Amino acid sequence: MLDRLLLLLTAFGAGAPADDRERGDVPGWVLxxxxxxxxxxxLWAVAAPRLExxxxQAMDTVVGRL
Structure with a gap:
């Protein structure tokens, strides 16, 4: 019974080592x-006046047609 429980826990990652390499590169993703x-x-600072x-112009066109 205990060996089945240990097998299940290991299969679901409970027995994974603390230094697991599959965690990813967290500082890299933060950067x-x-x-x-x-x-x-x-880009927003450069494009904001043109986007506005x-x-x-688009809103004026739509409202003008109502």
Whole structure:
């Protein structure tokens, strides 16, 4: 009975070593996330006036047709 329980626990990862290599590279993903957020902010700062102009023009066209 105990050996079956140990087999089940091992099969579901409860017996995995603490230094498991399958966890991934957390600092790397944090860096990728921060860099992506930085790029979005930089692009938004450059494109915001043009996006506002395009949106305003589109809304004026739609409202003008009502």
């Amino acid at each position: 990728v996330t921060l860099m992506t957020a930085g790029l979005v902010v930089a 102009q395009v949106f305003t």
